[in-house]
Amino acid sequence: MIIDATLPPAAATRPVVTVDDVTVRFPLGQKRFLTAVDAVSLAVTQGETFGLIGESGSGKSTLGRSIVCLEKPTTGRVLHGEIDPYGLKSKALRLHRRQYQIIFQDPSAALDPRMTILKSVREPLDVLAEKPRRERDAIAMEMLERVGLDGGFADRYPHQLSGGQKQRACIARVLTLQPSLIVCDEAIAALDVSIQADILNLLADLQTEFGLTYFFISHDIGVVEHIADTVAVMYLGQIVEIAPAEVLADGYRHPYTEALLSAEPVALPSHMRSDRRIVLEGELPSPVKPPSGCRFRTRCRYATERCAAEAPPLRELAPGHRAACHYAETFRRDLQPQEVEA
Amino acid sequence: MLSQASKPGPEAARLGAVRDRAVAGPAEPLLDIRGLGISFGRAASRTAVTRDISFAVEKGQCVGLVGESGCGKTVTGLALMGLLPLSGSHFDGEVLFRGENLLRLSERQWRSKRGRHIGMIFQEPMSALDPVFTIGEQISETLRAHFRINRKEARERAIDALAKVGIPDPSVRYEAYPHELSGGMRQRAMIAMAISCEPALLIADEPTTALDVTVQAQIMDVLADLNQRMGMAILFISHDLGLVSQACDRLVTMYAGEVVESGAIDDVLVEPRHPYTSGLLRSLPTFSPRKSRLPSIPGRVPKAGEFPHGCRFESRCAHARPRCRVPQPIHTLPTGAHVRCCRHEELDLPGVTQ
Numbered sequence: 001m002i003i004d005a006t007l008p009p010a011a012a013t014r015p016v017v018t019v020d021d022v023t024v025r026f027p028l029g030q031k032r033f034l035t036a037v038d039a040v041s042l043a044v045t046q047g048e049t050f051g052l053i054g055e056s057g058s059g060k061s062t063l064g065r066s067i068v069c070l071e072k073p074t075t076g077r078v079l080h081g082e083i084d085p086y087g088l089k090s091k092a093l094r095l096h097r098r099q100y101q102i103i104f105q106d107p108s109a110a111l112d113p114r115m116t117i118l119k120s121v122r123e124p125l126d127v128l129a130e131k132p133r134r135e136r137d138a139i140a141m142e143m144l145e146r147v148g149l150d151g152g153f154a155d156r157y158p159h160q161l162s163g164g165q166k167q168r169a170c171i172a173r174v175l176t177l178q179p180s181l182i183v184c185d186e187a188i189a190a191l192d193v194s195i196q197a198d199i200l201n202l203l204a205d206l207q208t209e210f211g212l213t214y215f216f217i218s219h220d221i222g223v224v225e226h227i228a229d230t231v232a233v234m235y236l237g238q239i240v241e242i243a244p245a246e247v248l249a250d251g252y253r254h255p256y257t258e259a260l261l262s263a264e265p266v267a268l269p270s271h272m273r274s275d276r277r278i279v280l281e282g283e284l285p286s287p288v289k290p291p292s293g294c295r296f297r298t299r300c301r302y303a304t305e306r307c308a309a310e311a312p313p314l315r316e317l318a319p320g321h322r323a324a325c326h327y328a329e330t331f332r333r334d335l336q337p338q339e340v341e342a
Numbered sequence: 343m344l345s346q347a348s349k350p351g352p353e354a355a356r357l358g359a360v361r362d363r364a365v366a367g368p369a370e371p372l373l374d375i376r377g378l379g380i381s382f383g384r385a386a387s388r389t390a391v392t393r394d395i396s397f398a399v400e401k402g403q404c405v406g407l408v409g410e411s412g413c414g415k416t417v418t419g420l421a422l423m424g425l426l427p428l429s430g431s432h433f434d435g436e437v438l439f440r441g442e443n444l445l446r447l448s449e450r451q452w453r454s455k456r457g458r459h460i461g462m463i464f465q466e467p468m469s470a471l472d473p474v475f476t477i478g479e480q481i482s483e484t485l486r487a488h489f490r491i492n493r494k495e496a497r498e499r500a501i502d503a504l505a506k507v508g509i510p511d512p513s514v515r516y517e518a519y520p521h522e523l524s525g526g527m528r529q530r531a532m533i534a535m536a537i538s539c540e541p542a543l544l545i546a547d548e549p550t551t552a553l554d555v556t557v558q559a560q561i562m563d564v565l566a567d568l569n570q571r572m573g574m575a576i577l578f579i580s581h582d583l584g585l586v587s588q589a590c591d592r593l594v595t596m597y598a599g600e601v602v603e604s605g606a607i608d609d610v611l612v613e614p615r616h617p618y619t620s621g622l623l624r625s626l627p628t629f630s631p632r633k634s635r636l637p638s639i640p641g642r643v644p645k646a647g648e649f650p651h652g653c654r655f656e657s658r659c660a661h662a663r664p665r666c667r668v669p670q671p672i673h674t675l676p677t678g679a680h681v682r683c684c685r686h687e688e689l690d691l692p693g694v695t696q
Contacts, residue, residue, distance in 0.1 A: 055554040162642050192410040192581060197625040197636035204635070219555060222584075226627035226636075246632060263559040265584030266628055267694055269608035273588070279563055280556045283524050 015043040016213045022076035034288050036062040038237035049214040051228030057284050059237040060217045064183045068100045101174035105186035107166035111158040118154035121173045143172040164195035183215040221264050233257050236295040243321040253323035255300045302331045371398035377435030389647040392599040402573040406586030409596035412643040415579045419545045423462045424452040458488040461536035465548040467528035471520040477531040478516030481538050488539050503538040507564050526557035547579040595619045598654040605679030612693045615681040617659045620691035
């Protein structure tokens with residue numbers, strides 16, 4: 001909490017993206033729906049890295065896609081600054097959305113195998129066709145160099161590059177449009193650890209240089225804790241906890257966050273590992289028929305009758321820290337004695 | 343647990359005798375790999391993929407095999423399982439399983455060994471399971487291929503195996519097709535199939551990579567249970583150092599087709615002796631302050647066929663010296679650990695505790 005005081009108050013920092021009560025629902029036929037994102041609200045501030053974690057099927061990719069205008073919310077609004085991009089006409093949208101880019105998990109699928117790296121990286125500029133060819137080439141080359149792929153790589157094809165190099169090319173491609181926000185959807189999940197470290201370092205450098213904002217989607221809580229300023233935890237389409245990253249590791253207030261943290265395998269010798277290891281039973285319930293009340297209750301070891309009857313709201317527990325649990329203040333026995341002031 | 347009583351054979355007697363190296367005694371290790379080299383292609387244009395792989399897996403032990411992709415982990419696992427094509431592959435050295443050299447086995451001899459004494463599980467359960475048979479039928483088939491039992495007995499033992507890996511309602515799930523199960527349940531079904539014959543050694547190749555963390559934790563519990571309660575030895579192939587340190591007794595690091603380090607897991611984590619192991623550990627975000635630059639290993643693993651003559655890690659190593667450009671022998675340390683680095687005595691490399 002002391003760290004919070006040194007930061008400017010939340011109201012003063014401008015949100016790049018505001019997600020306001022967004023629900024994304026997919027029809028399955030026979031009047032059944034899959035609710036991938038359910039009434040999610042959050043704000044991503046300028047220049048920060050917003051981390052989003054959750055299991056597969058929790059709706060984190062759908063939320064990321066709706067932020068970059070790839071998935072229209074069924075209800076609710078996504079705001080880019082003050083602008084509602086889904087309200088724009090197609091031509092205006094095309095000009096607008098260049099500032100909101102996305103990179104994906106599998107760079108091989110994101111690059112056309114028949115295009116040279118230079119052509120792939122230049123393509124967004126070609127589509128816009130605002131600048132002469134020579135200038136477009138120059139920008140693409142500059143961005144390639146910026147991500148550590150100098151000269152020689154421009155004329156190669158994707159199959160001649162390693163996974164890490166391909167992901168660098170994808171990053172160069174989105175940079176050509178000078179975006180203000182980049183959604184990284186499991187952007188490093190398919191890479192080896194040492195390469196992951198490289199890409200994370202690169203993303204951090206680019207953030208400082210270009211003042212980028214990241215919406216970083218990952219299932220790896222260790223990675224998210226390292227690079228994010230704010231972390232949101234998603235479960236079955238809903239945000240169950242959201243907190244400053246430095247608070248979350250020790251100050252988590254939701255049983256699901258606790259389980260995720262304890263399930264993360266840490267490379268420590270046996271005598272230094274904590275015994276606090278919670279293995280959740282079962283798997284993510286179907287988002288077509290989510291449990292009543294609190295959605296996590298079917299796998300929660302602290303669940304009571306109240307959790308089945310009443311859905312817990314996402315409550316503010318401290319500035320910037322919200323959790324959706326009836327027992328957010330009390331479920332952690334390890335915190336009870338010191339819990340006088342908070 | 344019913345099946346154990348009806349099952350003869352040496353494994354049954356060893357239940358409960360676990361991990362304790364004193365119990366294992368001075369007898370030969372279960373699996374002893376000595377100088378295994380794997381190359382592909384015809385004699386004239388043969389490409390060596392691995393060379394001089396040596397490590398042992400003792401009874402009831404869990405050994406982790408780590409390294410980046412392209413280091414030869416999976417191909418080593420496949421060789422131990424006799425799954426590399428006999429024509430087109432060339433092997434050097436020997437792989438002793440209970441004293442018998444597996445590299446000498448014919449396809450026919452392999453058929454009675456594979457699945458019976460050595461089992462294997464893979465990363466992608468959907469491609470390892472046959473979509474047109476129920477999981478129960480597939481497990482029964484394995485059992486009936488190795489034991490003289492009738493369908494009813496096979497069914498009982500298959501249900502038993504499903505129960506052992508924590509599948510709820512095993513007799514109902516026996517009738518389920520692979521597509522009816524979730525990813526975690528499919529992985530459990532595949533483990534059930536691999537352990538149905540109670541092999542002494544289980545090779546697990548990235549068994550949880552496709553799964554979510556919470557389901558991964560469940561599968562790791564199943565493997566730990568097999569290891570500790572049934573005394574099944576496990577060769578755990580993974581790129582995830584966190585998982586390996588949680589599950590394994592020993593760690594073997596491979597780089598560009600060679601073993602570069604091996605030792606007791608807790609020792610290696612705290613005091614790695616090879617710059618590559620140290621680099622892998624230090625690049626984990628957990629060990630760097632938040633938002634700081636992560637130490638990474640520059641460059642990438644050389645391709646098979648393009649391995650340098652000297653130390654294969656030299657071009658990426660921060661500690662390289664001119665003398666690293668000669669072929670590196672593997673050194674045995676007083677602790678019984680091994681390291682393939684000529685500078686291992688002078689270097690003080692950071693581990694997880696720095």
